[in-house]
Amino acid sequence: MSLTDSHQFANETRLSAGRQLLQRLHLDLPLLLALLVLAVIGGFVLYSASDRGTDLLIRHALRLLIGFIIMIGIAQLQPDTIRHWSPWLYGLGLILLLAVLAFGQSGGGAQRWLDFGLFRFQPSEIMKLAVPMMLAWYLCIAAIPPSPKRLLVAILLLMVPTLLVARQPDLGTALLMASAGFFVLFLAGLRWRFIVGALIALTASTPLIWNYLLHDxxxxxxxxxxxxELEPLGSGYHIIQSTIAIGSGGIHGKGWLNGTQAHLDFLPERSTDFIFAVYSEEFGLLGFLLLLFFYGVLIARGLMIAAQAQDIYSRLLAGSITLTFFIYVLVNIGMVSGLMPVVGVPLPLISYGGTSIVTLMAGFGILMSIQTHRRLIST
Structure with missing residues (x-):
């Protein structure tokens, strides 16, 4: 065997060993690579947004590590196991949401957390996954598209936790939860006349929502x-400063650690909800397109997993998780760019966060479970 052949054989052996490791861990390579790249990008941006502080970055890295461990753990579960536990997780989430209303911890004018001493927990994060899991479980029992009676029950299953979260108040999480449930209904074959009717009813009820449901x-x-511009130094300050930061980045950006809006303290919430403005100022349009590319890889792969799923439950759940992730990205970039109202939705894998990172990674663990176990069944 020649030297070239021996190198080629060694490379093929290493590749084969890598594939076997991924199969044993039930990890999907395209999802894993895109997640790792976005996590690294998020680390660089967070380091800059925190004025080169390491404490925030270390805490973020630890939460990401916990999220990846949970993702790997969930990926080991069979989709049938996840389906079996769906109603139990939904029921637990409802109990915790009621506990928040009864004796939850308040902060920033909202009552969203349960304090367990060593840590605080936000039960609404559980429901971001529990709601689509429950709806997919309920709808896959009978034939789809669902009958009007089953559709009504599904809407009630969606609205109860959504209203409980909105009452905390946490409009951003409530909208994400409602979106996740709607995507399950849509993928289950919800007829367009129901969608049009719901839009008409929502439009007609706008005055009631404005006057009685929304807080000041x-x-x-x-x-x-x-x-x-109505209050440039008050409520409009966040949006004005973030759009200035995004626009000042230009095509190539000002360079890592060289953003002025963030480092001169013009940009509020720069490590959480408005971190996209920091990223755009430092990396410009080209950096934005690169970020969209990796988000697109995750979304395209998730939709492919949903299309290839071997049962209705997996197809509905995978599609809902993927499309809800798309809403995460769309809403955050839209609100920071001034194209949508500010609702407090973090930029996935980039913003500093706690429970939301774990929930996000758990969702990708479900996607990996659906994909990798499908392969095992087919072989």
Missing amino acids: YQRQRVLTFLNP
């Missing part, structure tokens, strides 16, 4: 979105 600060956010 939520109404102010909508007004600020329509005219941020």
